[in-house]
Amino acid sequence: MPKEALSxxxxxxxxxxxxxxxxxxxxxxxxxxxxxVEAIAEAAxxxxxxxxxQFESKDALIAEWVRGIIAxxxxxxxxxxxxxxxxxxxxxxxWSRATAAALAQMEERGSTIMNALAELPEPDHPxxxxxDEHRLREHDKILALCRRAGFTEPDLAADEFYLLLxxxxxxxxxxxxxxxxxxxxxxxxxxxxxxxxxxxxxxAPKR
Numbered sequence: 001m002p003k004e005a006l007s008x009x010x011x012x013x014x015x016x017x018x019x020x021x022x023x024x025x026x027x028x029x030x031x032x033x034x035x036x037v038e039a040i041a042e043a044a045x046x047x048x049x050x051x052x053x054q055f056e057s058k059d060a061l062i063a064e065w066v067r068g069i070i071a072x073x074x075x076x077x078x079x080x081x082x083x084x085x086x087x088x089x090x091x092x093x094x095w096s097r098a099t100a101a102a103l104a105q106m107e108e109r110g111s112t113i114m115n116a117l118a119e120l121p122e123p124d125h126p127x128x129x130x131x132d133e134h135r136l137r138e139h140d141k142i143l144a145l146c147r148r149a150g151f152t153e154p155d156l157a158a159d160e161f162y163l164l165l166x167x168x169x170x171x172x173x174x175x176x177x178x179x180x181x182x183x184x185x186x187x188x189x190x191x192x193x194x195x196x197x198x199x200x201x202x203x204a205p206k207r
Contacts, residue, residue, distance in 0.1 A: 016054045018044040023065050028112065032062055032119045062116075063126035069112055070134045077141055088148040089192055092161065095142075096188035099165060103184075111169040138162070151195050160191060 013021070022043035026035040037058050041051045055061040076098045077091075084090035113131055120128050143158035151157040168184045 015044070015046050015050050018046065019051055019054055019061070020065060020068060023061055024068070027062075027065060027116075032116060037061075059126055062120070063130050066113070066116060066127045066130045070130065073113075074134070074137070077138075088145040089195075092142070092145050092149065093188060093192060096164075096185045099168060100182070100184050103168065114169055138165075149192075149195065157191065157195070161188070164188065 019040060023035075023040050026040060026043060037048055037051055040061070041048050044051070051061070055064065076095070080091045080094045080098070084094060116127060117131060122128065139158060139162050142161045143154060146154035146157040146161070164184060164187055
């Protein structure tokens with residue numbers, strides 16, 4: 001896209017959109033603590049007064065930025081549900097594929113959410129609350145799918161799936177994208193296959 005057209009598109013955005021876009025770029029590049037509101041306002045083509053009219057504080061801006069990231073993550077579940085409306089097992093397998101693909105963006109810088117948590121140690125920080133609420137929703141989603149999929153111990157299966165999710169994010173930087181992504185998919189496939197075998201044993205007539 002020509003520079004003039006890109007500039008016109010950016011200027012057509014609202015101040016709030018420009019501020020969030022600038023914050024996203026700068027937070028990812030320099031970290032949350034490494035960027036001040038002045039730099040964000042300048043990158044957004046506005047000023048601190050406008051920024052504070054949109055967001056009452058930098059912490060409020062961080063929380064809204066995190067909400068945007070999480071909205072994109074949760075959109076994946078909506079897409080899987082639409083693609084496999086009556087197949088919870090396929091949704092779980094699809095989730096492993098989508099997560100493995102997303103790891104490509106994490107290999108150099110790690111998980112954006114986990115990086116944010118590392119920079120926000122305060123348990124009452126508004127962005128941490130947003131992340132904690134997201135994690136609870138995601139775990140509940142996985143648990144519901146495990147129950148519908150017929151796992152003999154759905155609570156344990158949901159915990160295992162979630163441990164795989166969080167562990168994969170943590171291991172990308174030390175083990176590499178290809179290995180982690182492949183292993184994540186294999187582990188999920190193994191869990192799904194084990195579920196099928198357990199159901200077959202339960203259904204088999206006793207001699």
